[in-house]
Every structure is written in C-alpha cells, then in structure tokens.
Amino acid sequence: MARRRALPVTRQEGWDSRRAVRILVVEDDPQTAAYVRDGLSAAGFEVDTAADGAGGLALARREPFDVLVIDRMLPNLDGLSLVAALRRDDVQTPVLFLTAMGAIADRVEGLELGGDDYLVKPFSMAELGARVGALARRPAMVGRDVAHLRIADLVLDRLQRVAWRGDRKIELLPLQFKLLEFLMLHEGDTVTRSMLLEGVWGLRFDPRTNIVETHISHLRAKIDNPGEASLIVTVRGAGYAIRAR
Amino acid sequence: MRVSRFFASPGVRLAILQTVLLICAFWVAGSLTRFSTKYIYRQQLEARLQSEAATLASLHQSRGIGDVASAIESAERRPGGLEYRLTDAGGRLLAGDLPPTGAPLGMTFLDWDEAHVPGRPYQDLVVDNTRLPDGAILTVGQDLSDEHKLRLALRTTLFWCGAAGAVVGLALSYLLARGVLRRVDGVVAAARAVSGGQMTVRAPRRKAILPDDIDELGASFNAMLDEIAALVERVRWVSTDIAHDLRTPLTHVRQKLERLRAAAEGDEQVLAAVGDVEADVAEMRRIFDAMMRLAEIESEPLETRFKPVDLGELVGRVADAYRPDIVAGGRRLSLSSAAGVVDGDADLIAQALANLVENAERHTPVGTHIELAVEQHEGRTRLRVSDDGPGIPEDKRHEVLRQFYRLDASRTTPGSGLGLAIVAAIASRHHASLELLDAEPGLTVAMTFPPRGGEEGR
Numbered sequence: 001m002a003r004r005r006a007l008p009v010t011r012q013e014g015w016d017s018r019r020a021v022r023i024l025v026v027e028d029d030p031q032t033a034a035y036v037r038d039g040l041s042a043a044g045f046e047v048d049t050a051a052d053g054a055g056g057l058a059l060a061r062r063e064p065f066d067v068l069v070i071d072r073m074l075p076n077l078d079g080l081s082l083v084a085a086l087r088r089d090d091v092q093t094p095v096l097f098l099t100a101m102g103a104i105a106d107r108v109e110g111l112e113l114g115g116d117d118y119l120v121k122p123f124s125m126a127e128l129g130a131r132v133g134a135l136a137r138r139p140a141m142v143g144r145d146v147a148h149l150r151i152a153d154l155v156l157d158r159l160q161r162v163a164w165r166g167d168r169k170i171e172l173l174p175l176q177f178k179l180l181e182f183l184m185l186h187e188g189d190t191v192t193r194s195m196l197l198e199g200v201w202g203l204r205f206d207p208r209t210n211i212v213e214t215h216i217s218h219l220r221a222k223i224d225n226p227g228e229a230s231l232i233v234t235v236r237g238a239g240y241a242i243r244a245r
Numbered sequence: 246m247r248v249s250r251f252f253a254s255p256g257v258r259l260a261i262l263q264t265v266l267l268i269c270a271f272w273v274a275g276s277l278t279r280f281s282t283k284y285i286y287r288q289q290l291e292a293r294l295q296s297e298a299a300t301l302a303s304l305h306q307s308r309g310i311g312d313v314a315s316a317i318e319s320a321e322r323r324p325g326g327l328e329y330r331l332t333d334a335g336g337r338l339l340a341g342d343l344p345p346t347g348a349p350l351g352m353t354f355l356d357w358d359e360a361h362v363p364g365r366p367y368q369d370l371v372v373d374n375t376r377l378p379d380g381a382i383l384t385v386g387q388d389l390s391d392e393h394k395l396r397l398a399l400r401t402t403l404f405w406c407g408a409a410g411a412v413v414g415l416a417l418s419y420l421l422a423r424g425v426l427r428r429v430d431g432v433v434a435a436a437r438a439v440s441g442g443q444m445t446v447r448a449p450r451r452k453a454i455l456p457d458d459i460d461e462l463g464a465s466f467n468a469m470l471d472e473i474a475a476l477v478e479r480v481r482w483v484s485t486d487i488a489h490d491l492r493t494p495l496t497h498v499r500q501k502l503e504r505l506r507a508a509a510e511g512d513e514q515v516l517a518a519v520g521d522v523e524a525d526v527a528e529m530r531r532i533f534d535a536m537m538r539l540a541e542i543e544s545e546p547l548e549t550r551f552k553p554v555d556l557g558e559l560v561g562r563v564a565d566a567y568r569p570d571i572v573a574g575g576r577r578l579s580l581s582s583a584a585g586v587v588d589g590d591a592d593l594i595a596q597a598l599a600n601l602v603e604n605a606e607r608h609t610p611v612g613t614h615i616e617l618a619v620e621q622h623e624g625r626t627r628l629r630v631s632d633d634g635p636g637i638p639e640d641k642r643h644e645v646l647r648q649f650y651r652l653d654a655s656r657t658t659p660g661s662g663l664g665l666a667i668v669a670a671i672a673s674r675h676h677a678s679l680e681l682l683d684a685e686p687g688l689t690v691a692m693t694f695p696p697r698g699g700e701e702g703r
Contacts, residue, residue, distance in 0.1 A: 035500075124499070175565050201566045205596040214569040237503075237523065 021136045024065040025049045026056030026082065027098065028074050032121070036069065039125035040132060053077025057085055065093055066136045069128070072099045083114045094135035098123070126238035130190045137189060149184040152244040154223060154231060156184055165223055175200065176219050183232060183242040192239035216240055257426070260418030267414050268407065275403040282399060286392050287371070291352055294373040297327055298385045305377050313383070314340035327385055328370070334380030343372070343386050350374045369393070428459045432466055443673075444474050485540040488533040495533070499526050535663040542593065542670040551588040551675075553697075556619045556628055559591060563598045564617050567606070575611035585619040585626035587694040589675045594628070597671040600664040601630040601690050609634030613687075626694045628677075633687040642681040668692075 023045045027033040030051070037047045048063070050056035053074040060068055060082075068086075072079040083095050097118040111118065116138075117131050149156040155164045161177050163170040172180065182199045183191060193212040197203045216232060224230045232242050252258070305313045310333070317329040317340040329341035346355060355370040372386035431449040438446035447470060448463040456464070502523050509515040564580045571578045587594075598617070605615045609632050618629040637645060646669040672679040672692050682689040 035496075125503075197566065201562045203562060203566060203595050203599070204592045205599055211566050211570045214573050215566075218569055 020046070021066045021133075022046045022048070022064065023067050023069060023132060023136075024056065024060055024063070025069045026051075026053065026060075026074060026079070027069070027071045028052060029071075032071075032098075035125075036128065040069075040129060043125075043129040043133075045129075045132065045136075051075075053079065053082045057082050060086055060091065060093065061089060067132050068093050068095045069132065070095055070097055072097050080113050087114045094138055096128075096131055096135060124237075126190070126235075127192050127194065130192045130195060130238060133189045134186055134191065134195065137186070149181065149187075151184060151187055151231060151242060154184075156180055163223060165225060170222050172222065175215070176222065179215055179219055180223065180242075183240065186241075188241060188243045190235045190238050190241045195239065257419070257422045260415065260422045263418050264411055264415040268411050271403075271407040271410060275400075275407065278403065279396060279399060283392070283396065286395065290371055290387055290392075291373075294327070294352070294371065294385045294387060298373050298375045298383060301383055301385070302375060302377060305379075305381075305383075310339065310377070310379065310381060313377075317341050327387055328372075329386070330382075330384040332382045332384075339381070341384070343384055346370075346372050346374070346384060346386070348372050348374055348384075350376060425459060428463070432459075432463050435466070435470075439470060444470075444477065481540060481543070485537055488536040492530065492533050495526055495530055499523065499530075502526065532663070535667060539663055539667050539670055542667065542674055551590060553586050554589045554591045554594055556585040556587055556594070556626060556694075557582040559595055560598065560617050560619050560628070563595055563602065567599075567602050571602075571606055571615060574606060576606060576609065577612075577614045579614065579616050580618070581616065582619045583621055585621065585628075586697065587626050587675070587677075588697050589694070593671045593674065597668045597692065598628065598630070600668050604664055605630055605632040605634070605688070609687075622691075622693060625696060628692040628694070629689060631684045631687060631689040633684060636683060636686055636688045637681060639683070645681065646679070 021044075023040055025033060025036050025040070025047060027036060027049065028051055033049050033051065037049055040047045048059065048065070050059050054076040056068075056070065056074070057077060068083075070079040070082060074082070077085075079097055086093070086095075094116040095114065097115045098121055099118055100121055116135055119128055119131060147157065147159050149158065153164075153166045156177075157163065158181065161172065161174075163172055163177075163180060178200045179196065182196065191199070194204075196212050196215075197205070220230045220232055223232075229245060231244070232240055235241055301313050301316065304316055310331075314331055317331055320326050321329060321342055328343040330343035330345070331339040331341050333339055346353070348355060352371065352373050355372060369389035369392075370386050371389060372384050375383045375385075377383055428449075428451070435446050435448040447467045450463065450467075451460060453460050502519055506516060506519050509519065560580065560582055564578060568578050602615065602617070605613070609615070613632050613634045616629075616631045618627075618631070620627050620629060646665050668690070669679055675692075675694060677692045677694045680689075680691045680693070682691060
C-alpha cells in the first residue's frame with residue numbers, strides 16, 4: 001500500500017507547490033527517459049525512473065508517488081499489466097500512459113484498464129508537464145467540489161452558473177462557464193489547449209486553428225476588469241493558467 | 246444500359262454469330278436435301294412411267310390396241326394409279342381420262358394449273374408420250390401433288406428442326422456466355438472497387454480442375470493487385486518512416502530553442518526570432534504528425550472497438566468549439582442536426598469533422614456560410630459539411646482526397662494537404678462513403694455511414 005503524501009493545500013503558490021510532487025517515470029528507452037526526467041525536474045517535480053516493468057512495479061509499490069508516467073510497451077511487464085497489478089494492490093496513484101504513434105487501440109485500452117490519461121509520443125514537454133501537474137493535483141481537487149470557486153475577487157457560482165467580479169455580475173454562456181470552471185479547478189496550473197479541448201468540449205485532437213485562443217479571449221473580455229492585467233495568463237508554448245496576481 | 250452492355254460482351258456476340266452460322270449451315274443442308282430428294286423422286290417417277298409405257302407397248306404388240314385400251318380402263322379405276330391417255334393415229338381418244346397434253350414424245354414436265362381439268366387437282370404433271378407401232382399415241386402421266394406433299398413435309402420438318410436447333414443453340418450459347426460474362430464481371434467489379442480505393446478487394450477465385458483463360462485473367466489480375474498493394478504499403482512505410490525519423494531531430498531543435506529562449510531572457514529581438522523558428526518547427530511537426538496519424542488510421546482494424554456515437558451531440562460539440570473562431574474570421578456557422586447514432590470511434594469522427602470544418606474555414610472567402618448537418622439520407626445517417634464558397638471543380642474532387650494534394654499548386658496557403666486524406670481514411674475505416682458534391686455554389690462534403698450493426702462486408 002502506498003501512502004500518499006499530503007499535498008500542499010495553499011493553491012496560490014502555483015508552480016512552487018510542485019517541488020513536493022514525486023513522479024515515477026517507467027520508460028525503457030534511455031533517451032526518452034532522460035528527456036522526460038530532465039523536463040519534469042526542470043518543471044519542479046521530483047523524478048524517479050525505472051527502465052522496465054518489473055522494476056517500475058517494485059518501485060511503485062515501495063515508494064509513495066503522486067503520479068506514474070508509464071510507457072505502454074515495456075520489457076518484462078508491459079505498462080497495462082503493471083497498472084493492473086498496482087490497482088489490484090489498491091494503489092490508486094494516477095497513471096499517465098505514454099503510447100507510441102500507430103496505436104489507436106492502446107489509448108482506449110489504457111483508459112479502460114485503469115489509466116487516467118495518455119499522451120502519444122512524441123509529446124511536448126509542456127504538454128506532459130501540464131498533464132502530470134493536473135494529475136498530481138487531482139486528489140486535492142476532491143475537496144474542491146464546492147458551490148463556489150474563488151480567485152482574487154472572481155467568484156464562480158457553480159449552482160447559479162454565473163460569475164461575480166467583485167460586485168459585477170457576469171453572465172456566462174454555458175461553454176464559457178465550463179471553460180472558466182475548468183480553469184479555476186486547475187487554479188495556478190498550466191492547462192494546455194488540448195487539455196481544454198478535452199475537458200471542456202470532450203474533443204481529443206490537435207486543432208490547427210486558434211479555436212481555443214478565441215474562446216479564451218472572449219472569456220477574458222468578460223471576466224477581466226478594464227485596464228487591469230488578465231486573470232487568465234498565457235503560458236508561452238504551453239497553454240493557459242488562471243491565477244491571482 | 247444493361248442490355249447494351251450485354252450485347253457489348255464478346256461472349257454474347259460470339260453466341261449470336263454461332264447461331265447465325267448454325268442457321269446458314271442448316272439452310273444449305275436443307276436445300277441440298279430437298280434438291281436431292283426431288284432428283285431421286287423424279288428419277289424413280291421417270292423409271293416408273295417408262296416401265297408402264299413399255300408394259301403397255303408390249304401388250305399392244307402381243308394383243309392389240311383393244312387390250313391396251315381395256316388395260317388402261319382397269320388401271321385408271323385403281324386408286325393411286327397413274328394417269329393415261331390413248332389416241333389412235335387420227336388423234337381420236339381411245340381410252341384414259343388425261344386431257345390432251347400437247348407434249349412432244351418422250352418425258353415432259355407440265356406446269357398445269359387446276360383450270361385445265363376441273364375437278365382434278367392437277368398442278369404439275371409429268372407425262373411420257375410413246376408412239377405405238379400403229380401410230381397410236383400412248384400417254385402415261387403422274388400427277389406431282391404427292392411430290393409436292395412430300396416436299397412440303399420435308400420443308401416443314403427441316404424448318405422446325407432448324408428453328409429448334411437455332412433456339413437451343415442460342416440458349417446454350419447464351420448460358421455459356423452468361424457464365425463467362427459473370428466471371429468477367431467479377432474481375433471488372435474488383436477492378437472498379439480497387440480503383441475506387443478499396444485496395445483489399447480481389448477478383449473472385451473459382452475452384453477449377455482445368456483453369457481456363459478467365460481463371461488465368463483473374464489470377465494474374467489478383468497477382469498484379471497484390472504487387473500494387475505491396476508497393477503502396479512500401480511507399481507508405483517509407484513516408485511514415487521518414488516522418489518518424491525526422492521528428493527526433495525536430496524534437497532536438499525544439500529543445501534547443503527552449504534552452505535558447507531561456508538564455509535570451511530579456512532580449513526581445515532574439516525571443517521574437519526564436520518564436521518564429523518555433524512556429525515553423527511546430528508546423529513541420531504537425532505535418533509529420535498528420536502523416537503518422539494517417540498511417541495509424543489506415544493500418545489499424547478498429548471495428549471491434551466501435552461504440553455507438555451520437556453524431557448530433559458530437560457535431561454540436563465541434564460546432565461549439567469552432568463557432569467563435571469562425572465568427573471572428575468573418576464567416577457564419579449553422580447547425581442542423583437530426584438524431585443519428587452510428588457505430589464508430591468518436592475521437593476519429595470528431596477529428597474528421599474538425600478537418601472538414603477547418604478546410605471550410607481556410608479555403609473560403611470572408612462572409613462564407615458554413616453548415617454542419619446530421620441527417621437521414623436514403624435510410625442512412627449522413628454527416629454533412631457544406632459551404633457556399635468557391636467549391637472545388639468537379640474534375641478535381643477525386644484528387645483532393647489524395648495525400649498531399651492541394652488545389653493551390655504553389656502551396657502558399659497553409660496546410661499539409663493531408664486533412665482530407667485523413668478524413669477519407671477515417672471514413673473508410675468506418676465503411677462510410679465520402680462524397681464531395683457541388684453545393685451550388687460551394688462545396689458539400691458528405692460522409693454517409695452504413696446502417697448500425699449491419700454487416701457491411703467489404
């Protein structure tokens with residue numbers, strides 16, 4: 001049984017809170033493993049690596065990790081069996097599968113058999129970092145299943161489905177509500193365009209046009225106070241984050 | 246169309262030619278038979294007349310003219326007998342019913358009609374005139390109506406035998422030709438399916454102990470297709486491999502750019518340049534990703550993973566996602582959605598729809614109206630994306646589905662040229678038909694799904 005570390009509860013710290021998050025990367029290709037380890041370390045995660053399925057399973061059973069990043073194809077024990085074994089031991093650590101291109105079937109199986117997310121290789125570090133971050137915060141979000149989400153003086157009323165900026169009432173279109181809610185649930189974290197497309201529209205593909213950007217700019221126009229910097233910041237090359245200034 | 250194709254078939258033409266030849270041969274054989282029958286009959290007739298005349302002549306010699314006359318009288322009373330006329334040297338009728346013939350001595354064929362002898366059905370007559378020693382003229386004749394009857398019977402028999410032979414021959418030839426035609430049709434249908442993009446279709450094979458030319462044709466056609474499929478596969482793997490191999494250095498380029506960006510913190514000029522290069526790299530990555538995605542979609546069997554997909558709901562989500570961007574670009578998006586559930590992979594169908602919407606957005610002028618629709622069309626669920634833009638010329642519509650094909654030959658507009666190829670691959674994986682139609686004006690792309698749970702075996 002893995003004990004899960006207590007997660008930082010002070011959400012406002014944003015990126016800094018990641019220092020305490022431990023990630024296990026199970027990847028047999030040394031180059032990819034090094035790339036992922038370096039990238040995630042640079043993003044502030046504490047990273048351990050294992051080169052095969054059996055080693056990964058042993059490590060995941062012994063040490064408490066917050067997120068497991070597991071390659072789908074591994075020597076000794078493949079990724080799916082590894083996760084199945086962990087789940088049998090009641091280890092509920094969130095799992096992100098890395099799958100090779102050319103394997104549509106893998107992603108479906110991966111999600112059906114206990115994976116929480118997947119990323120198709122090759123992926124951008126920003127995408128992996130954002131998704132790992134979101135998975136790491138997920139247990140903390142359980143407590144956030146509340147009627148009101150709050151950042152600075154922006155309050156999202158999830159029952160009335162309206163937002164307040166101080167005294168100003170903001171009417172939101174259904175999609176704008178979902179978008180703002182998704183961002184606020186990931187407060188302080190970077191969410192990528194594809195995470196937004198998945199989370200808000202349930203669409204899983206890489207759009208070519210600026211469809212997410214347009215939605216964000218419409219949302220900004222509604223929630224931001226004129227003359228002030230936006231609450232929704234653009235994270236260069238990665239996505240967006242909502243955070244108090 | 247079907248009839249003209251039937252006659253266009255070499256098998257049927259051959260059958261008809263065979264039948265015509267059969268009829269000609271029968272006609273020649275019939276004519277010969279009739280001719281020889283007539284000849285033999287006449288020979289026999291002449292011999293009979295001559296022998297009768299000789300008998301009567303010898304009676305005349307031994308017993309005299311009176312006995313000849315009475316012999317004629319009694320002979321004429323026998324039914325089916327010959328015809329006689331006996332006149333003395335003065336031309337006075339001594340015996341016999343036969344009217345005067347006016348024929349010379351010897352054998353003569355007379356072409357009489359009925360008017361000559363009322364009540365007796367002479368038509369043609371053959372007569373043998375003999376001068377007896379006392380100057381009397383003995384005429385022995387035979388009415389030819391029997392011969393006519395025989396010839397008529399012969400002709401009737403020959404006609405019906407010929408007709409029956411022709412009909413049976415034609416029917417047999419037709420059946421044979423139809424069998425051949427069907428087998429050739431199998432090869433033609435396979436060729437058509439393959440040129441329509443269904444690369445896995447093959448000409449039907451037949452269990453034959455003695456393979457004929459058509460078996461040979463089908464076998465070599467299939468061998469050719471196998472070879473083409475192998476080539477296509479090789480080309481695909483080569484392009485996929487190139488895309489795959491180039492992505493690693495591209496990833497390195499991007500990592501180096503990330504480092505460069507960190508190092509150039511504060512230097513806006515360098516950061517802008519880095520941003521430009523990053524955008525180019527991202528575009529290259531997208532093209533390679535699209536190539537690999539295409540290879541992925543084309544190579545994997547998906548059917549076992551199909552789930553019910555509510556197209557109306559899916560189209561709604563895609564429309565929601567794209568609407569602000571389309572509106573910001575100065576275009577309009579409308580949605581007309583009927584209930585429509587199909588078996589499929591929702592992510593892939595969404596991808597196809599997104600590609601179509603992006604195409605409609607990218608290749609049309611400002612002010613264009615884009616319509617997304619889910620509708621029931623001829624009992625099938627159809628996903629339709631229409632615009633009232635410039636459309637695609639009819640002769641180019643097939644080509645745009647090809648990989649890397651772009652109407653704009655200079656390739657200055659953005660895009661990999663893979664968008665529609667991916668749509669086509671996704672449609673094909675769903676056994677859906679993909680049509681590019683004239684929206685008058687504009688372009689309609691329609692993806693028609695097979696009925697649910699139907700075994701659309703291909």
